[in-house]
Amino acid sequence: MLKNFRQWGKVVTGSFPDKPGERPEGFRGKPVIDFPRCTACDRCAEACPTHAITVTSETAENRKDAEGRPQESGGRIVSIDYGSCIFCGECEAACPDTIHLTRELQPAVSDRKSLITRARYRSRGSGSWEFVEIVADAASDRQSIEEIGARVKARALELFGRSLHIREVDAGSCNGCEIEITALNNPVYDIERFGIHFVASPRHADMLLVTGPVTRNMEIALRQSLEATPTPRMVVAAGACAIGGGIFGKSYASCGGVDKVIPVDVYIPGCPPHPEALLQGILTAMDRFPSRR
Amino acid sequence: MNDRPDYFTLIGQALGDRLELRDGAAPNELYLSLKPEALSSLPDIVALLTRSLGARFTTLVANDERALNGGFFLYYVFSAPAGDLFLILQVPVDPRHMEVPSVTPVLEAANWFERELKDWFGIIAFPNIYRLAVHPDWPEDVHHMLKDFRSDSAVPRVPGTFDFKRVEGEGVFEIPVGPVHAGIIEPGHFRFSVAGEPIINLDVQLFYTHKGTEKLAEGMDPRRAVFLAERISGDSSFAHALAFCRCIERLSGLEIPKRAEVVRTIVLELERLYNHIGDMGAILLDVGYSVGAASAFELKERFLSLNETLTGSRLLRSVAAVGGVRRDPEDAVPKRQALREAVVTGREGLERLYDLIMSTSSVLDRLETTGRLSRTDAFRLGITGMAARASGIDRDFRRDHPHCAYSRVRFQVAQQKEGDVLARLKVRVDEARESFSILEQLLQQHLGEALIAPVSPVPPGRCALGYVEGWRGEIVHWAMTGPGGELFRWKITDPSFHNWRALPVAVRNNIVPDFPVINKSFNLSYSGNDR
Numbered sequence: 001m002l003k004n005f006r007q008w009g010k011v012v013t014g015s016f017p018d019k020p021g022e023r024p025e026g027f028r029g030k031p032v033i034d035f036p037r038c039t040a041c042d043r044c045a046e047a048c049p050t051h052a053i054t055v056t057s058e059t060a061e062n063r064k065d066a067e068g069r070p071q072e073s074g075g076r077i078v079s080i081d082y083g084s085c086i087f088c089g090e091c092e093a094a095c096p097d098t099i100h101l102t103r104e105l106q107p108a109v110s111d112r113k114s115l116i117t118r119a120r121y122r123s124r125g126s127g128s129w130e131f132v133e134i135v136a137d138a139a140s141d142r143q144s145i146e147e148i149g150a151r152v153k154a155r156a157l158e159l160f161g162r163s164l165h166i167r168e169v170d171a172g173s174c175n176g177c178e179i180e181i182t183a184l185n186n187p188v189y190d191i192e193r194f195g196i197h198f199v200a201s202p203r204h205a206d207m208l209l210v211t212g213p214v215t216r217n218m219e220i221a222l223r224q225s226l227e228a229t230p231t232p233r234m235v236v237a238a239g240a241c242a243i244g245g246g247i248f249g250k251s252y253a254s255c256g257g258v259d260k261v262i263p264v265d266v267y268i269p270g271c272p273p274h275p276e277a278l279l280q281g282i283l284t285a286m287d288r289f290p291s292r293r
Numbered sequence: 294m295n296d297r298p299d300y301f302t303l304i305g306q307a308l309g310d311r312l313e314l315r316d317g318a319a320p321n322e323l324y325l326s327l328k329p330e331a332l333s334s335l336p337d338i339v340a341l342l343t344r345s346l347g348a349r350f351t352t353l354v355a356n357d358e359r360a361l362n363g364g365f366f367l368y369y370v371f372s373a374p375a376g377d378l379f380l381i382l383q384v385p386v387d388p389r390h391m392e393v394p395s396v397t398p399v400l401e402a403a404n405w406f407e408r409e410l411k412d413w414f415g416i417i418a419f420p421n422i423y424r425l426a427v428h429p430d431w432p433e434d435v436h437h438m439l440k441d442f443r444s445d446s447a448v449p450r451v452p453g454t455f456d457f458k459r460v461e462g463e464g465v466f467e468i469p470v471g472p473v474h475a476g477i478i479e480p481g482h483f484r485f486s487v488a489g490e491p492i493i494n495l496d497v498q499l500f501y502t503h504k505g506t507e508k509l510a511e512g513m514d515p516r517r518a519v520f521l522a523e524r525i526s527g528d529s530s531f532a533h534a535l536a537f538c539r540c541i542e543r544l545s546g547l548e549i550p551k552r553a554e555v556v557r558t559i560v561l562e563l564e565r566l567y568n569h570i571g572d573m574g575a576i577l578l579d580v581g582y583s584v585g586a587a588s589a590f591e592l593k594e595r596f597l598s599l600n601e602t603l604t605g606s607r608l609l610r611s612v613a614a615v616g617g618v619r620r621d622p623e624d625a626v627p628k629r630q631a632l633r634e635a636v637v638t639g640r641e642g643l644e645r646l647y648d649l650i651m652s653t654s655s656v657l658d659r660l661e662t663t664g665r666l667s668r669t670d671a672f673r674l675g676i677t678g679m680a681a682r683a684s685g686i687d688r689d690f691r692r693d694h695p696h697c698a699y700s701r702v703r704f705q706v707a708q709q710k711e712g713d714v715l716a717r718l719k720v721r722v723d724e725a726r727e728s729f730s731i732l733e734q735l736l737q738q739h740l741g742e743a744l745i746a747p748v749s750p751v752p753p754g755r756c757a758l759g760y761v762e763g764w765r766g767e768i769v770h771w772a773m774t775g776p777g778g779e780l781f782r783w784k785i786t787d788p789s790f791h792n793w794r795a796l797p798v799a800v801r802n803n804i805v806p807d808f809p810v811i812n813k814s815f816n817l818s819y820s821g822n823d824r
Contacts, residue, residue: 012591025625028605049520088520088611089619101605168477172502174820175479176527176608182477183597186590200475216448217428217501218480221472247524251444252437253505272527272608 012187023103028087030106033080033117037098040076040121040129047094050240050247052084058120076121076129082106082138083115083243086271107139108236108268108281112243112259114139115269148276148283149194155286156195159232160206163195164286167205167229171222171258172215176272177239181209183275191279202228207285210264211272213241213248214255226262234285237264238278240271247271297376303346304380308338317381319543319757321694326383333394335384339369340399342382347374349688350675351760352786353406354771355386355414357440361754364388365416368771369396369403370758377694379758386416395419402675405790413438422456426500426823429453437508444508457496460486465493468805472501476809479819483808490804495797503823510783515541515751515772516615518780522770523610525785526821531564532763533770533785533821534613539696540759540772540783541615545752551698551740553617558698559632559735560609560622562728565764566639567596569721569728572816573646576718579810580659585649592642599635603628617745623736633736640729647722660715664799664811667712676795678766678788680815683720684712690762697761702734712799714814724764751778765789765818787821 023029033044033053042055058075085106091099109115117138121129156164168181184191185198199205202225214222226235237258240246250256258264268281300323305314311331315324327335342348348371356366365386373380386393397404397419407419412426415436424431430450436442457467465488472480482498506525510518515537522537523530535557542549574589597607603622604612612620623629650656666676671684681688689706691699707723709716756773766788775781792815800811 024602024605025627026605026620027601028611049517086520086610087606089605090520093619167473169473170477170479170502172504172820173479174502174524174527174530175818176524176530176610178477178479179527179597179608183590183594185477186594187587188591188594198477202473212502213504215502215504217503218472221480221501225473247521248504248506248509251505251509252442252446252448253503253508271524271610274607 023105025103027101027103028089029102030082030104031080031085031087031089031091031099031101033078033119034098035078035119035134036131038078038119038121038131039098040078040131043094044091044099047090049088049090050084050086050249052081052086053091054079054081074123075132076123077118077135078121079116079118080138081116081244082269083112083267084240084246085269086240086247104140105274105277105280106269108266108273108277108284109139110266110284110287112264112267115243115267148280149191152279152283152286153195155283159286163197164207164282165197165199165205166207166209166282167199167202167225168209168211169202169222169225171210171212171218171242172254173212173239173241177211177242180270180272180275181211181238181278184278189275189279194279196282202226203230205229205233207234207236207282209236209238209282210258211238211242213245214258214261216253216255219255219261222258222261234265235262236266236268236281236285238268238270238273238281240269243267243269297373297378300373300378300380307341311338317379317757318546318755321377322379322381322758324381324383327385329385329387332384335394336396336399338382339396339403342371342380343400348372348380349374350400350402351379351677351767352769352771352784353403353410354782354784355410355416355438356773356782357414357438359388360440365391365414367393367410367416370769370771372694379694381758391415392417400675401673402791405794412436415439426503428500429455437505440511442508444505444511455482455498457484457498458486458494460493462488464488481819485805485808487805490806491802492800492805492808495800497793497797499793499819500823502820504820506824507783507785510780512775513780515774515778515780518783519613519615522785523613525824526787526789526818527608528568528818529564529763529765529768529787529821531560531609531613532761532768533787534610535561535697536759536761536763536768536770537772537783537785538613538615538759539761540757540770541751543759544755544757544772544774545749547616547746547749549746550617550743552621552742553744553746554698555735555738555740556618556621556623556744557613558702559732560604560612560618561697561761561763562731563596563600563603563622564609566725566728567593567600568764568816569725570596570643570646572721572813573650573718575813575816576660576714576810577650577656579813580656582653582656585646585653585656588642588646588649592639592646595635595642596639599631602631614745615751616748617743619745621744629736632732636729636732636736640726643722643725643729650718657715659807659810660718661713662711663714663807664803664814665711665713666795666799668710670798671712671795674794674798675791677791678762679707679720679724679764680717680766680792680795682707683709683716685710690760690767694760698735698738701738702731704731714810717814753778756782763788765816766792785821785824787818787824789817789819789822793817793822
């Protein structure tokens with residue numbers, strides 16, 4: 001990125017690393033748990049401000065055999081939900097041997113569940129636990145922004161016969177997500193080159209890009225924005241708050257996520273999501289729709 | 294510190310019959326406790342403090358202390374005119390009456406604070422019939438900041454509509470805007486009354502982004518609440534987190550390593566830089582000057598990615614911590630180089646941008662005399678920070694209440710007199726210049742390696758202010774701990790809560806197409822205001 005410190009008058013666009021995921025040393029990206037090393041204590045879960053990491057006793061519900069019959073429980077489940085993660089690094093600080101923050105971004109997904117990685121542990125007696133298996137693994141994806149952009153453009157033409165128009169709706173965010181969404185329009189990211197335009201009204205939009213936990217005071221406005229958006233339309237929830245309430249959770253003032261109010265097609269993790277993650281999420285949403293032709 | 298007048302004696306002599314004086318947990322806090330029988334003289338005392346003494350109102354904190362001592366207390370916080378001191382007027386509220394005399398008639402700056410008091414606590418001070426901090430569909434008798442209200446309560450919606458000030462007459466019409474705006478910005482509703490192009494009146498309805506932050510923090514471990522503080526207002530993530538950390542440090546009497554203070558100052562200035570530069574771009578965009586805007590946004594992006602390089606987070610999150618900082622932006626050679634290079638190239642970029650603006654008459658024509666806020670109005674409404682300095686008010690917490698490493702660097706407090714959009718832009722430019730100079734000075738300072746004080750338990754039952762001059766203005770927090778060292782009460786005051794009141798005054802008699810640029814020239818936080 002530092003190579004972008006260029007002189008005035010030069011082209012600044014498109015100077016992204018050709019290879020994706022080249023974030024600087026010390027970047028607060030996706031935390032990864034070394035499950036075989038993990039002892040299923042709950043220091044990381046204790047440290048996590050948004051309960052993205054949980055260590056729970058295995059219940060009959062999450063332990064079923066192939067026929068769906070509940071099995072004998074007694075194990076432990078360690079689970080990390082990248083949808084709730086705010087990438088603060090408290091887990092790494094609590095357990096530096098087993099958890100480290102990578103320089104990778106967690107990609108967006110259309111299935112909320114595929115933001116969760118879970119592993120199962122069995123008792124070795126005397127309160128210690130042994131790794132058994134990874135039950136579910138969160139999606140991962142590595143593409144360059146140019147690659148994603150080109151696919152967005154092709155997909156938009158295929159779907160709509162024209163470019164993609166997005167209406168951004170802030171449903172009570174802290175403004176962090178807006179800073180990154182605005183950055184998509186700057187000359188460095190310049191997403192208009194991929195045929196993506198931010199429009200002033202939901203009536204002109206193909207997609208609602210929603211941020212914030214959906215506050216009580218924005219709930220009605222969000223529903224009305226969706227009603228005003230012509231079909232076919234997509235809803236993208238950007239940021240930990242929009243995915244599941246984030247650090248604000250569900251309360252008298254917060255609905256606890258966009259999908260509690262309107263249906264969501266794609267979830268983009270991050271607090272806030274990196275501009276590259278936003279673009280990748282927009283593409284994921286477009287892939288969800290059947291072609292016109 | 295030595296030039297500070299002896300307020301203890303001064304106030305004690307004048308008001309000793311009505312007030313009890315005591316020192317706060319932090320050395321620069323003086324608590325003035327109003328005796329219950331003297332409640333009716335509250336406005337007189339506030340008038341004396343602000344008018345005769347020249348103290349400046351910064352925030353009003355209400356606290357439900359019924360479980361501790363059977364009543365409510367209000368804390369009116371003033372910044373003393375000379376010397377680094379805060380005067381905190383503590384006023385008891387009888388829970389059977391839930392009423393205090395209003396200070397708004399003598400102190401207009403307290404208006405919104407008193408209205409929030411009514412909406413959130415049910416304590417009546419200023420008898421304004423309009424709601425401020427709750428929407429019309431919120432039940433009249435529910436006050437979420439009372440301790441017996443649980444944050445996970447389901448509150449039913451009741452019928453109700455917004456009451457906007459109506460302007461009537463031939464040719465007068467209303468333009469409703471929001472809460473979902475045309476740009477990528479936060480939600481709020483604006484109701485313009487116009488006749489032709491000029492704006493006669495603007496009413497603003499906020500609190501769309503109210504997330505119950507202060508309520509959620511009740512009972513929380515202060516170290517965890519830092520992450521909540523980072524999400525009060527995204528563009529001031531670090532400043533808010535720092536203000537909160539300082540509350541906890543000040544009430545604990547925690548000493549901060551010198552290196553941590555330097556890092557905090559560096560990061561605060563980095564936050565100021567990316568915001569000031571970004572705002573320059575936004576102002577240019579709103580007057581249709583795309584070339585200038587693109588240049589500014591490119592410059593802003595450089596600083597966002599510099600933030601990422603130095604701290605791992607583009608918005609400087611997860612840097613602040615109680616007792617110090619979690620990251621040192623200079624702990625590796627490439628980082629040190631990046632920061633030094635950014636000071637040089639950033640400064641060049643800023644000057645080029647400024648020259649571009651000042652040599653483009655079509656831009657200047659749109660900015661000059663637009664959205665003027667007079668010094669009188671700014672003073673009356675208690676406007677703070679960058680907006681106040683653009684209207685000729687000479688105030689800056691970095692100088693007046695030195696925090697972090699600001700006492701160890703030299704800098705000028707930016708000043709403009711005109712109070713128009715151009716003045717606010719010039720203040721930003723001057724402050725960005727000073728930021729570069731502050732960074733340069735701090736790069737010379739190597740003061741040990743420790744980044745954070747050793748973890749110690751947070752003491753129970755203490756309270757203190759935490760304050761920071763953020764890029765927008767004074768961020769003032771007040772926190773009190775409960776019996777186990779957990780948060781009992783946390784009051785957040787973003788400068789926007791003062792400065793939103795400037796907008797309707799500044800837009801009056803301007804044309805509707807100039808509204809976006811006037812709004813942007815203040816760039817107020819919705820989320821910081823609504824919390």
